[in-house]
Amino acid sequence: MGTNPNPKLVAILGAGAWGTALGNLAQTNGHQVRIWSRQGSQTLASVIEGADIILSAISMKGVSSVAEQVKSLPVSPKSIFVTATKGLDPQTTCLPSQVWQITFPDSPVVVLSGPNLSKEIQKSLPAATAVASSIPSAAEFVQVVFSSHLFRVYTNPDPLGVELGGTLKNVIAIAAGVCDGLQLGTNAKAALVTRGLTEMVRIGVQWGAKMETFYGLSGLGDLLATCNSALSRNYQVGYQLGSGKTLTEILANLEGTAEGINTTQVLVQRAKQQYISMPITEQVYRVLQGEITPEQALSELMLRDMKPEYH
Numbered sequence: 043m044g045t046n047p048n049p050k051l052v053a054i055l056g057a058g059a060w061g062t063a064l065g066n067l068a069q070t071n072g073h074q075v076r077i078w079s080r081q082g083s084q085t086l087a088s089v090i091e092g093a094d095i096i097l098s099a100i101s102m103k104g105v106s107s108v109a110e111q112v113k114s115l116p117v118s119p120k121s122i123f124v125t126a127t128k129g130l131d132p133q134t135t136c137l138p139s140q141v142w143q144i145t146f147p148d149s150p151v152v153v154l155s156g157p158n159l160s161k162e163i164q165k166s167l168p169a170a171t172a173v174a175s176s177i178p179s180a181a182e183f184v185q186v187v188f189s190s191h192l193f194r195v196y197t198n199p200d201p202l203g204v205e206l207g208g209t210l211k212n213v214i215a216i217a218a219g220v221c222d223g224l225q226l227g228t229n230a231k232a233a234l235v236t237r238g239l240t241e242m243v244r245i246g247v248q249w250g251a252k253m254e255t256f257y258g259l260s261g262l263g264d265l266l267a268t269c270n271s272a273l274s275r276n277y278q279v280g281y282q283l284g285s286g287k288t289l290t291e292i293l294a295n296l297e298g299t300a301e302g303i304n305t306t307q308v309l310v311q312r313a314k315q316q317y318i319s320m321p322i323t324e325q326v327y328r329v330l331q332g333e334i335t336p337e338q339a340l341s342e343l344m345l346r347d348m349k350p351e352y353h
């Protein structure tokens with residue numbers, strides 16, 4: 043642990059790949075880090091007691107129940123909640139930060155999201171991320187705690203856009219994996235990711251996010267990382283689908299969480315309800331459901347009605 047004249051107490055919820063990496067970043071900066079996981083020996087109460095930051099890196103499926111557990115415990119009035127989960131709640135379509143904010147209406151909630159493949163960060167490779175909150179001083183606090191010469195943290199004034207960027211890109215990362223699994227080449231991948239970004243912007247802006255946020259670290263940045271790296275679990279899922287495996291076979295051997303599978307399902311419903319065209323997302327959904335093959339999805343996308351690029 044480095045020497046820090048102003049050490050903070052950071053409680054990390056979730057001892058998976060991302061929670062562990064974030065804990066290491068804070069600890070390297072000389073902060074006191076306590077990590078809770080449902081399998082661990084430390085109680086949730088003892089981990090969050092007196093924490094300056096309570097950071098959740100729980101998979102989406104566990105966020106609501108963990109937030110409820112935290113609510114039943116004494117939480118320091120100074121605690122800032124940080125969410126690093128990239129997903130959508132299947133029941134409510136809420137984003138993780140909304141789950142935390144609804145559960146703790148009087149506490150600051152900060153979103154942390156960016157092109158952050160945890161295995162690279164664990165190897166001490168350089169990376170950057172964005173932190174965003176409706177309370178700017180809370181985002182600045184988190185920026186200071188996690189920033190280092192290896193981890194550059196930017197503040198951003200659009201928490202909704204930052205969170206949606208990291209969440210929506212998982213669907214496109216699956217599509218990019220399919221594209222590579224089918225060996226469709228670089229032109230096809232570039233077209234897919236660019237049109238995928240258009241879909242993210244389309245639904246994201248309708249959701250209330252700012253368009254420019256999707257061209258920042260948590261949107262375009264995370265697309266570039268996950269659509270081009272075999273370290274991304276979402277990409278891995280797509281790649282194996284494109285190589286002919288079934289989703290059941292893939293999930294039996296997948297290490298960690300691929301949030302894009304659930305996100306695709308929630309997104310397709312929302313897009314339908316709001317009359318938003320999301321052709322790539324829809325084809326990813328149908329492939330994940332086993333309704334069509336990746337080859338059929340490709341042909342559906344290529345044979346859509348002709349249209350102008352910007353519409």
Ligand SMILES: NC(=O)c1ccc[n+]([C@@H]2O[C@H](COP(=O)([O-])OP(=O)(O)OC[C@H]3O[C@@H](n4cnc5c(N)ncnc54)[C@H](O)[C@@H]3O)[C@@H](O)[C@H]2O)c1
Pocket residue numbers: 056057058059060061079080081099100101102103104105107108126127128129158159160161298299301
């Ligand atoms: N790994 C990365 O590179 C990375 C980077 C940025 C963001 N994320 C996001 O962070 C989140 C976690 O990813 P990860 O890679 O650490 O996943 P992981 O599968 O390695 O870990 C998930 C953690 O959530 C916990 N969890 C799951 N369900 C739970 C429940 N019902 N109750 C309590 N705990 C529960 C697990 O025990 C585990 O500690 C995901 O939303 C992911 O999209 C991951």
Ligand SMILES: O=P(O)(O)OC[C@H](O)CO
Pocket residue numbers: 128156157158159160212215264267268273274275276277299300301
């Ligand atoms: O492994 P993935 O696909 O969940 O991606 C991890 C992070 O979201 C990368 O920023």
